[in-house]
Amino acid sequence: MKDTLIGELRTAYDAQLRDVAPPGGSARVETDGPLTRVVGWHRGFVTGPRDLGLCGAELDTLIERQRAFYAARGEAVEWKTRAHDLPADLIDRLTAAGFVAEDSETVLIGHSADLAADPVLPDGVTLRRVTARSDLQRIAAMESVVWGEDRGWLAEDLAARVENTPENIVVLVAEARTEVVCAAWLVFKDGVDFGGLWGGSTVKEWRGQGIYRAMVAHRAQLAAARDVPYVYVDASADSAPILTRLGLHAVTTTTPYVWSP
Secondary structure (H helix, E strand, O other): OHHHHHHHHHHHHHHHOOOOOOOOOOOEEEEEOOEEEEEOOOOEEEEOOOEOOOOHHHHHHHHHHHHHHHHHHOOOEEEEEEOOOEOOOHHHHHHHOOOEEOOOEEEEEEEHHHHOOOOOOOOOEEEEEOOOHHHHHHHHHHHHHHHOOOOOHHHHHHHHHHHHOHHHEEEEEEEEOOEEEEEEEEEOOOOOOEEEEEEEEEOHHHOOOOHHHHHHHHHHHHHHHOOOOEEEEEEOOOHHHHHHHHOOEEEEEEEEEEEOO
């Protein structure tokens, strides 16, 4: 029974979530053969259908073309792969072309109605929706600390999304007085049965107190209110066990392969 459910969820994922949500600002989405790519983001991004429909020399040529395209722009590029992608030797060919794997994540999907609940937060912590650039900059600063890398680009990306498609993004912060202790956002796409759960980063000192769980519950609540039946997330090794306990189902894994000029 569970295998059947996971198979159904994976099929829906492949049918609806192999594209990319429109990025913010001056970034644009274009296609090259079976691929969809983002140009003008903080780094290039490439994704495609489950089966690229190419093999051997044709696939190598497609990979080389992406590398050359972003090299001409002086940009790194991430090629998003999934564990059940075809052809089976895609990873080997990306690696041979100089793409390097970053950390894998688990793709989890859940029914929004089953996950929806009023958020329960620790004493002194409040949850609010934000749109002001100053708040988005605070989120980027917090995310930079949590992940140990410069995520200043995130403020601009979120601001552009809020400006361009305010109806399709909800950015949330959990605050303890004036400190942002957790941030997360929910992204919709017109005509798609899934809401994307992104962000979900919590300051180390505030972990284990239910804030992340509250963020998931509230975003599922918002998705259910919009009649979007599913929510999904690419979960880190830390987050995946929490989300599984909440009732989301692992359908595959995803690994970014990155080439840098």
